[in-house]
Amino acid sequence: MKLRILHALCGLTATLLACSFANGATLILPDTIPAGSAFSIQTTGSGTGTLYIFSTGHVLKRDVQLGQTTYFAPGSLFISGHYLAVVTGHSFTETGSFDVLPETKPAQLSFIAKPSRLPVGLHNGITGAVYVFDTYYNLVLAPTLVSFELAGPSGTIQKRDEMAHFGAVWTEMDSTNEQGNAKFVARAGDISSSRVVGQVPGDPCGLRMSAQRSSQQVQLVTDPVRDCHGNAVPDGTIVTFTASYNGLQSTIDQPIKHGTAQITLSAPTGAMFSVASGVAMGNQIRWEK
């Protein structure tokens, strides 16, 4: 009986000693680490253990000798965020945490320009949004100056300088008055990204037609159809001609061909012709010939 009690006391003592020894093993961690750089982690104690480093989407595992420094090569940790470090042995666990910070210098720009096609002369019609990333596609959290530049087809340039906060910035630009492709560039430091925005003519402006006799019929022809900035409205745009007489009405949706739209129709003297395209109204003609 005495022998059994002695064995039990010895076991308890050994366990307490092991626990007190394990509590003495600690992790010495850096507060922050630049993304992708080399770093080291110091442990105290003796014996062997396993070191885990993990965060969302990233895990490292190393067998370590307690009491020594463990080195990690450049690129071992490159995703920015908060990391948890855990060292474990047979009967102990010790934890700590540190942050991996993104680089402060931009290396990549994600540039979204909307829309890719819009009418000319639209105030704040173009939106550009930029996300600033470092080499490892971490959002650059430090304030970063981003320059936006929109060059119109004739070379006119609009510029905006905006400060990116927490990796994101956006701006608005006016579409220029000339139809054609505009080049939209976002630049941060020596990094740039460009997009092409198609600027198309707007609604017809000052839509005007003329009428002339053509054999036994009347030919209605529009002047070259242009928008309010003088751009030729593209072929295929629908122009609606209407002829009204004595309570009857005839309409024809005719596409523009070679810059103008024209129809030939039968109409008696006194008929009223009108022309429209979309929401734009044109002139009216009373046929008296």
Next chain:
Amino acid sequence: MINGRMLAILLGVTTLALILIGTVWPVPSAAAYAGGERLVRSSSTPESAVATLGDQLRAHAWNKAYNSFANKAQFTQQEFEHDVTGHSSSLRTYATLEQVDVTPLHESDHDAEIRVKMHWSNVVGSSESSRDLHVVKSGDHWEIEWPIVKEAIVPPQVIAVNYLRWDVIYRGAGDDWGAQDVEAPHVRIIDMHPVQRAEGLVILGELLNEDVIPAYVSVTATLLSKNQSPLAAEGSFDKISHLLLPKQVTPFLIAFPNTMLSDVGSIRMTPTSVLVAASADPVIEIANQQLNPTPGASLTGQLINQSGQIVNVAHVLGTFYDKTGQVVWVDDEYIDQPLLPQTPVAFEIHIPHDLASNVSTQRTVVATYSSEGAQ
């Protein structure tokens, strides 16, 4: 067990007896549909002669119908068939004659005028057509003079068509993930107006393609209750012209049957547009449009195909406005005959009688489909 066998034998004998009766003495209409010879309807009166013709048309008994005409020397059987079913492929070609109404207009001892109204059903609904038939007495029976409408002859000619066409190259399966496709056309609802009708809530409006490319469009409306929870959602279905060329406007109508406007807090409209390949041809003139007053208020007019290709299906949509220019009604009609080049085809869109007095102006658009080409 014995009772079960007896019941089975009894059922079998009864079935055989019914089959025998149906075969020997078939119902006349069933015999007509089956193409049998037992279609016996007397031609002893003008009405019965026309009714017999109706049965023959429903049964596609072209030969019998043709041989019964008094004026068959004036046209061939093929011309008669084309007159009834259409000369070119159209909705009428694939329609079924459901019912024939016979109305006497005038009758004497020797001849009679009978109006026959034919009710057709096709893939987009129903349609009607009517003919006034002259029926003459020949001996002890009556014969019909079919008022043949021969196929319009388009004179040999060359119609120069330098129409515009939009082709689209979409992003392919092999393109990088995230590769940008061509942006969808920009469309805008330029008018929207809910109307309470006896059958439910109707949302009327107009949609504009404000882009420089063609668009396939549709509109969806979601009714929200007063606490902004969705009540119902419906689309415009075919009450819209789906293909919009640049700067083209279409009306739309969305129906919510058995729904009260007073239960609706707000309406969320969602226009959708998809870039599609399209052609600016054919151009259709909508001529002689006229608003006809009540009773029987309607919009009538003619469609004239100004292009060289045949239009197989035409869908006419009328938008009706009040004096202030607000949309008060939208309605449509499918034309069940083809549009031949330069050949006028009449249309008629009926206006609800309770709205007719509010209608001041209208705008008509036409959507077309040609089996020969894209549209």
